Every structure is written in C-alpha cells, then in structure tokens.
Amino acid sequence: MEFLRKIKGIFIASLLFGITAFIVLIMRIFPSKQRSLRRVIAKVVRTIVGYKVEFEGEFDGSSELFVLNHQSLLDILIFDEFHPGDIKWVAKQELGKVPFLGPGFRSGSCILIDRSNPREIVHIIKQ
Numbered sequence: 100m101e102f103l104r105k106i107k108g109i110f111i112a113s114l115l116f117g118i119t120a121f122i123v124l125i126m127r128i129f130p131s132k133q134r135s136l137r138r139v140i141a142k143v144v145r146t147i148v149g150y151k152v153e154f155e156g157e158f159d160g161s162s163e164l165f166v167l168n169h170q171s172l173l174d175i176l177i178f179d180e181f182h183p184g185d186i187k188w189v190a191k192q193e194l195g196k197v198p199f200l201g202p203g204f205r206s207g208s209c210i211l212i213d214r215s216n217p218r219e220i221v222h223i224i225k226q
Contacts, residue, residue, distance in 0.1 A: 122137075123206070142180055150173065187208060
C-alpha cells in the first residue's frame, strides 16, 4: 500500500510539473491572457489533486494588498482561482532563476524582490 501511495505522489508531482511548464509557456506566448490562464491551471490542479475549498466571508474589493503567508503551492493556487481581481504576486528574486518556472515568475504575474534589501519591499508597497 505504501508503494502505491509513493507512485501516486510521483505521478501527481510529475503531472503538476508538466502542466505548470506548459502554462508558463502559454503565458509567455499570450501575456494578455495570464490571469485567465492562472485560473485555469488552478482549477485543473484542484480537479487532479481532489481538494475541496470552503469559504468564510468574502473578498474585500476595495483592498489593494493581501498578505498571504502560504504553507504550500496550493494556497497560492486557491487564492489565484477564487480571487475576483487581477492580482500580482510578490516573490523572492531567486524564483525567477528556476529552470522552466522562472519565465513564469518573470512574465508579469509576479513582482520579484531582492529579500536581502529590506528597503525594496517598502518601495513596492508605496507604489
């Protein structure tokens, strides 16, 4: 039974990696469709992984900044799928250098910051 769980985990991880690489490529080709593509990938991942989402309350449409101390990639995907606005993510600069995924982070859906420079985040928040 443990062997099957490992195989299932490897399969899901491989599938998610392949889907993500494909979406990153599509986002580079069609930059104006990034928001809708990110929603699609989030829905596809939710279908594949099979998790359910329960809501308490609603998003505040007047908010301009959300702080999300996420525990996994799923937290980001859930927020991306269900938030009604066109959101941008703030991520560490190093993620822009990751093979296959880096172009997605540099495609305009993320603001990459240098975490070694604490003044940089202040500048971004003021903007």
